[in-house]
Amino acid sequence: MFARRRYNMLRALLDAVGMDPERVRLTFISASEGAQFAQTVKEFVEEIRALGPNPLKVREVREA
Amino acid sequence: MQLVPTICPYCGVGCGMYLVVDGGRAIGTEPWVRHPISEGKLCIKGWRAHEFINHPDRLKSPLVRRDGVLEPVSWDEALDFAAERLSAIAGEYGPDAVGFLASAKCTNEENYLLQKLARVFGSPHIDHCARL
Amino acid sequence: MKKYWKSRNEQEAALPGGGVIQAVARAILEAGAAEGVFGYSSDGDDVRPAFLTDAQSVTALTVPGRPAYGLARLVRDYLRGRRVAIFGLTCDIRAVVELAKRNSLDPDRVLTVGLNCDAMPQAHPRPNCLRCEYPRAFMADLEISVGDRACAAEVHSERGEAVLQAAGLAEAPPFALPGGWEETAAARAGEFTLRQADRKERLAYWFSQFDKCIKCYGCRNACPLCYCKDCYLDAGRGLVPGGQLAPARLFHLTRLAHVADSCLNCGQCEAACPMEIPLARLYHMLHKELSGIFGYRPGVDSAPPPLISFDESEKAKTESIFAPRR
Numbered sequence: 001m002f003a004r005r006r007y008n009m010l011r012a013l014l015d016a017v018g019m020d021p022e023r024v025r026l027t028f029i030s031a032s033e034g035a036q037f038a039q040t041v042k043e044f045v046e047e048i049r050a051l052g053p054n055p056l057k058v059r060e061v062r063e064a
Numbered sequence: 065m066q067l068v069p070t071i072c073p074y075c076g077v078g079c080g081m082y083l084v085v086d087g088g089r090a091i092g093t094e095p096w097v098r099h100p101i102s103e104g105k106l107c108i109k110g111w112r113a114h115e116f117i118n119h120p121d122r123l124k125s126p127l128v129r130r131d132g133v134l135e136p137v138s139w140d141e142a143l144d145f146a147a148e149r150l151s152a153i154a155g156e157y158g159p160d161a162v163g164f165l166a167s168a169k170c171t172n173e174e175n176y177l178l179q180k181l182a183r184v185f186g187s188p189h190i191d192h193c194a195r196l
Numbered sequence: 197m198k199k200y201w202k203s204r205n206e207q208e209a210a211l212p213g214g215g216v217i218q219a220v221a222r223a224i225l226e227a228g229a230a231e232g233v234f235g236y237s238s239d240g241d242d243v244r245p246a247f248l249t250d251a252q253s254v255t256a257l258t259v260p261g262r263p264a265y266g267l268a269r270l271v272r273d274y275l276r277g278r279r280v281a282i283f284g285l286t287c288d289i290r291a292v293v294e295l296a297k298r299n300s301l302d303p304d305r306v307l308t309v310g311l312n313c314d315a316m317p318q319a320h321p322r323p324n325c326l327r328c329e330y331p332r333a334f335m336a337d338l339e340i341s342v343g344d345r346a347c348a349a350e351v352h353s354e355r356g357e358a359v360l361q362a363a364g365l366a367e368a369p370p371f372a373l374p375g376g377w378e379e380t381a382a383a384r385a386g387e388f389t390l391r392q393a394d395r396k397e398r399l400a401y402w403f404s405q406f407d408k409c410i411k412c413y414g415c416r417n418a419c420p421l422c423y424c425k426d427c428y429l430d431a432g433r434g435l436v437p438g439g440q441l442a443p444a445r446l447f448h449l450t451r452l453a454h455v456a457d458s459c460l461n462c463g464q465c466e467a468a469c470p471m472e473i474p475l476a477r478l479y480h481m482l483h484k485e486l487s488g489i490f491g492y493r494p495g496v497d498s499a500p501p502p503l504i505s506f507d508e509s510e511k512a513k514t515e516s517i518f519a520p521r522r
Binding site: 065066067069082084086091092094095096097098104105106107108110111 | 232242243244245246247263265270273274275410411412413414417418467468469470
């Protein structure tokens with residue numbers, strides 16, 4: 001419950017600042033559904049790759 | 065509890081700030097919003113400028129190093145020791161072998177006295193962490 | 197019910213506002229309703245927060261105009277546990293409400309008297325003041341609009357009623373409030389345009405702002421909602437790498453994530469920033485979106501902050517209740 005509220009807040013935050021909220025995903029998977037977990041993660045990794053490098057990691061070198 | 069207006073001792077900007085004083089002790093620092101220089105802003109040193117006043121690491125008595133260990137001594141002993149050693153060094157190597165380091169945590173008056181001492185001593189080497 | 201008052205004491209009644217603030221403060225101290233009055237006091241030159249414990253000293257109390265100082269946070273930092281009467285602007289009072297929810301202040305030991313901004317001169321408002329939706333401190337025990345020769349006062353609690361009675365004021369003729377609040381409406385509308393720029397522009401703008409940061413922690417120190425004893429942004433916590441200026445942008449994004457659900461738009465963060473990063477603008481912008489989702493008004497609602505609570509009805513939902521904007 002708390003996680004979902006924070007998840008929604010995080011998506012709003014990313015969008016407000018200008019980052020893509022699609023980089024964050026919340027899904028409900030039971031511990032016994034191993035195969036579905038692996039599949040979801042694989043798909044999500046591909047989607048993120050398509051979005052490009054995380055803007056937080058790209059840092060311009062400041063002029064001295 | 066009261067907010068006492070004062071000026072930050074650290075760098076040359078001279079930001080205005082309030083020392084929060086309670087029970088005779090400075091317990092915090094707050095920005096001085098209407099100050100024309102700082103306008104209610106402080107750098108990280110300014111925000112913590114009260115800390116050194118009552119800091120546990122602050123010296124409470126003079127210390128002299130004997131056999132590599134710093135030992136507390138009386139003021140008389142410390143002053144005699146300093147006078148004797150400084151004179152000896154000046155005699156052997158000349159007064160400009162000694163450098164004098166002032167401090168932003170001292171008052172302007174204390175720093176002035178140190179400068180006077182350096183000149184009387186004969187050394188031109190005096191400096192201050194904020195290049196006062 | 198709003199009524200108009202001035203002090204019965206002739207000298208006091210000559211003060212701005214008819215001496216009402218001074219009379220109320222004096223009554224609080226003389227009745228022992230608080231150990232001290234914490235409000236804005238003037239020494240002729242400077243206006244600064246002061247903790248007045250002596251009934252004679254209340255003549256120094258003044259209406260600050262703007263800017264506010266963040267009195268609630270100062271009470272939490274330096275007067276915790278003491279019985280205090282805060283004479284503050286609406287943002288000061290709203291901060292009291294939020295701090296009480298976080299157990300940083302005991303609401304039973306803090307009496308609140310609000311000084312309404314709608315009666316104040318509009319000169320030099322801070323940018324966040326232009327966005328403010330609370331010109332009146334209706335969440336205080338007693339709210340006061342200061343006029344030239346008299347004040348309008350409204351009571352919102354038993355404590356407030358008791359204090360007003362104890363002040364023994366004389367009734368005064370009604371007066372019209374300056375009306376400057378409407379004049380700034382156009383400027384206020386202009387404060388909400390940033391959201392409409394496209395995502396890339398927004399990102400470039402905010403990152404260029406964050407890159408000005410000198411990591412003075414002023415925003416964190418001044419924010420009434422930053423109440424953690426061990427702050428996540430401090431050195432050695434492992435989140436923000438040390439020894440780096442400008443700090444990693446996570447510094448600002450973390451603070452944003454921690455306070456956005458309850459941001460009061462008090463503007464203390466922006467006021468404390470030496471690099472003039474428009475922090476309140478970002479926090480308040482995100483907060484407005486979140487309060488639309490959660491239906492939460494910080495400083496006004498008595499509900500707990502949304503990120504540490506949930507509603508029973510949410511258990512039935514499984515989709516995100518927020519649809520991302522492009």
